[in-house]
Amino acid sequence: MDKRSKIIVGIFIAVLLGIIVTEIVRPKPVNWSPSYTKSDKIPFGCYVLFEELPQLFPDQKLITVNESLYNTLSTIDSTNTTNYLLINNSLELDKQETNQLLSYVQSGNDAFIAATSFGAYLSDTLNIKVESLYTIQEDTMQIKLTNPIFPKVDYSLTRGLYNTHFTSVDTLNTTVLGHISFLEKKGIMEVSTRNKVKRPNFIRVKFGEGNFYLNTTPQAFTNYYMLGGNEDYVGNSLSYLKNATVYWDNYKKAGRVIIDSPMRFVLNQPALKWAYYLGISGILIFVLFKAKREQRIIPIIKPLENSSIDFARTVGGIYFENKDYSDLIAKKINYFLEYLRSHFYINTQQLNDKAVSDLSGRSGKSISETKAMLDLLIHLKNKNQHTEQDLISLNKKIDQFKK
Numbered sequence: 001m002d003k004r005s006k007i008i009v010g011i012f013i014a015v016l017l018g019i020i021v022t023e024i025v026r027p028k029p030v031n032w033s034p035s036y037t038k039s040d041k042i043p044f045g046c047y048v049l050f051e052e053l054p055q056l057f058p059d060q061k062l063i064t065v066n067e068s069l070y071n072t073l074s075t076i077d078s079t080n081t082t083n084y085l086l087i088n089n090s091l092e093l094d095k096q097e098t099n100q101l102l103s104y105v106q107s108g109n110d111a112f113i114a115a116t117s118f119g120a121y122l123s124d125t126l127n128i129k130v131e132s133l134y135t136i137q138e139d140t141m142q143i144k145l146t147n148p149i150f151p152k153v154d155y156s157l158t159r160g161l162y163n164t165h166f167t168s169v170d171t172l173n174t175t176v177l178g179h180i181s182f183l184e185k186k187g188i189m190e191v192s193t194r195n196k197v198k199r200p201n202f203i204r205v206k207f208g209e210g211n212f213y214l215n216t217t218p219q220a221f222t223n224y225y226m227l228g229g230n231e232d233y234v235g236n237s238l239s240y241l242k243n244a245t246v247y248w249d250n251y252k253k254a255g256r257v258i259i260d261s262p263m264r265f266v267l268n269q270p271a272l273k274w275a276y277y278l279g280i281s282g283i284l285i286f287v288l289f290k291a292k293r294e295q296r297i298i299p300i301i302k303p304l305e306n307s308s309i310d311f312a313r314t315v316g317g318i319y320f321e322n323k324d325y326s327d328l329i330a331k332k333i334n335y336f337l338e339y340l341r342s343h344f345y346i347n348t349q350q351l352n353d354k355a356v357s358d359l360s361g362r363s364g365k366s367i368s369e370t371k372a373m374l375d376l377l378i379h380l381k382n383k384n385q386h387t388e389q390d391l392i393s394l395n396k397k398i399d400q401f402k403k
């Protein structure tokens with residue numbers, strides 16, 4: 001690489017490092033999206049409220065709910081009085097969830113819901129209607145509690161919400177607990193003497209033995225307003241609930257992280273989740289110990305070639321060309337006699353009747369076959385000139401005897 005190329009590469013690396021450092025040290029922009037989850041510390045999360053709940057409900061259990069409302073309420077013991085908190089931008093309940101929530105409150109429990117809408121089924125049952133007035137520019141609004149025991153303070157809401165209030169309630173079972181005040185909009189809202197209009201935003205609806213507490217300004221319960229001086233409003237609003245176990249709904253949240261992976265079902269089932277974790281752990285342990293015990297790769301060594309076959313072919317070719325049958329017969333007789341000595345322990349110095357008898361008994365051959373074999377050996381040893389036919393006959397006899 002020449003000098004010019006090195007300079008270009010150096011400049012490129014320096015620029016890249018500068019961009020990375022700038023991104024690291026640059027302050028992150030504020031996330032103003034609504035979340036309402038207990039773990040989010042962004043402006044419209046509910047981390048502060050969740051941390052303060054033990055102070056608002058001393059000596060009581062705080063249970064986080066991470067599954068559907070129907071599954072949770074169907075397992076709660078209705079004989080014990082509890083509270084259920086749902087805070088979200090909007091609340092949409094299906095018919096089964098609504099019936100389960102109604103049954104829960106009817107049994108003597110309380111449900112606190114802060115949302116800009118409450119779902120068609122629940123709104124129809126409680127006979128309530130909610131209206132939201134949307135404008136291009138956010139307006140400053142004040143919320144206030146009506147109970148005279150609370151300080152007469154207007155809590156300002158300046159960001160992240162629109163004017164949402166109740167327009168119709170069941171007057172026989174409903175008590176207004178708070179209002180929202182906002183400037184009139186000519187042609188839309190009626191004119192008041194003070195150029196402000198008040199509408200109910202916080203009500204209590206009696207249902208069976210329990211109560212629904214409904215608030216149309218969920219933003220007031222977020223970190224942004226809890227840390228901005230409106231914490232008394234939240235504390236006083238929740239003081240209507242009984243000092244009992246609190247169920248915090250962390251499932252129906254705008255900021256809830258939804259897992260789209262196919263493993264979602266497995267990880268949501270305790271038995272399958274533990275089986276999955278144990279399986280992964282077992283595989284990792286197996287790989288770890290197997291890697292330690294595994295022998296390193298042994299190089300392949302090519303085996304030596306068997307040259308005996310080539311040698312035999314060469315020797316055989318020499319004998320075939322020279323046609324020295326006598327020498328070949330003599331060698332085969334000597335090899336065969338060595339075979340008899342090493343396998344049957346026969347004395348081959350004298351091939352007499354005793355040798356025939358011993359060899360027949362030890363080899364399992366008949367006397368006649370054994371005698372014929374030895375006679376052939378004696379005949380060929382005493383013969384001066386041998387033919388090809390003698391060699392073939394000897395080879396066949398030896399092979400037959402060995403079988």
